[in-house]
Amino acid sequence: MGSLNRAPLIRWCGATSLGAVVTHGLASGMVRTKVLVIGGGFGGLFCARRLGGTDVDVTLLDRAASHVFQPLLYQCATGTLSVGQISRSLREELAGHHNVTTLLGDAVLLDPDARQVTARRPDETTFTLDYDVLVLAAGMRQSYFGQEEFAHWAPGMKTLDDALSIRRRLFGAFEIAETLPPGPERDGWLTFAVSGGGPTGVELAGQIRELATRALAKEFHSIDPEDARVLLFDGGDRLLKSFAPALAGKATATLAKLGVEMHLGGHVTDVRREGITVTPKGEGEPQDYPARTVLWTAGVEAVPFARHVAGQLGATTDRAGRIPVEDDLTVAGHPEVFVVGDLAGRKDLPGVAENAMQGGLHAAACIRRDLAGEPRKAYKYRDLGSAAYISRGHALLQAGPVKLSGFLGWLGWGLIHIAFLTGVQNRVSTLATWLGTIARAHRTDRVFLLGSPTSPEQPYTWSAHRSELPPPGPSTASGTEGSTAA
């Protein structure tokens, strides 16, 4: 491992009631504070952007090197939008901030005593990064509630890879069905099961039916895509529990009209090549449903690195792996470690983009206040509402007393999403694409790649397990080393 460009820093520990930790280096003519942000999602990107031009050196580390607008992943999966429209290179996004460095790497180890993070490159070699302040914004991943083998047949929906994998499965299923004679095998390929009745599950289910009844309706000769069955499963007694019952009721009616078959009160307890098993929560026998395409949106859990961080810092996580945070979003006993976004474990903080953006801005504000020798403020989340797309011309929008559905909800939903998409070009082209789909049924991004499990790029999927990694500590990291000072 190469040596690191670390310099002694003067710290203002305990200068405020919350414990200011950012160094006073600049003011004393010494070194600049190193801020390491892990994750370039909503929390990390907003934090790094806000620190642009501040007297600190920021390193933003992300395992994918791009910011992904997760709320529109399902539109990428179902062929409406392209990968480029819902994501942006972090390097390009932050190029204007000369004190911000962006790096591609998967954070794998934290050494809190040395204030060092080890990251893995796509070729499995590692490098280390120093920090004075760490901002953990690595988000959540799909949870299969301990049944990891389900992921093989039922991809989740958290990354661009997930969206493209789903696109391949959806369009591939119709193509395969077209080559089969009528019968149970063809029916299986024309049956799509979605597990999880939250916004993502609802959006996906609605989109698949729309795809079948509009974009694909007149293109096939052997099958009738409109025969495609979409089954939506949720263990609760209603869909969209984060929305008011009246709004969720309207969404349910719209989905039913679209032809989505909703099955409530049962959990998907098995997923296999040819279908799923659903077990009722109360009485009743488990039931099998043949379906060659199964999609999983039922739960989330912290990414593995977050669990590792919690362990290293002696923090007890909740069941999903969220890390408990103090009033200022730092970990107890570690005023130099912020946790923002989905990973921040506090009861009043929801797993939504707005909380991540506000949390990222808050961490940046604390760092700036530390620099100015001012006390940090407590983080207060402002709920600006939520929205969910149901079908063409129908969406829900809930913000305080405002509750919209149908066309008005759809307009509000569209405006919010356009406003928060990263990059002007993405906003303009997404708006143009949406206007195009109002006039015509077609989808412009239906092309799918077959992928190859044997490709030499496979390590790029960061497939190695934590158990295969070396234990923490600079002397034990493996591979071709490089060093970078955060």
Ligand SMILES: Cc1cc2nc3c(=O)[nH]c(=O)nc-3n(C[C@H](O)[C@H](O)[C@H](O)COP(=O)(O)OP(=O)(O)OC[C@H]3O[C@@H](n4cnc5c(N)ncnc54)[C@H](O)[C@@H]3O)c2cc1C
């Ligand atoms: C399909 C879907 C639809 C959604 N729809 C909505 C919606 O309509 N409205 C809403 O408000 N919210 C929505 N959300 C939730 C919202 O996207 C999240 O709350 C938000 O993205 C959380 O931001 P974050 O910064 O905490 O994490 P993320 O945005 O998940 O970003 C985490 C980043 O960390 C990186 N990372 C992870 N592990 C590592 C590591 N070990 N090393 C380096 N980098 C790492 C990832 O590559 C990623 O870029 C949706 C989420 C999904 C998945």
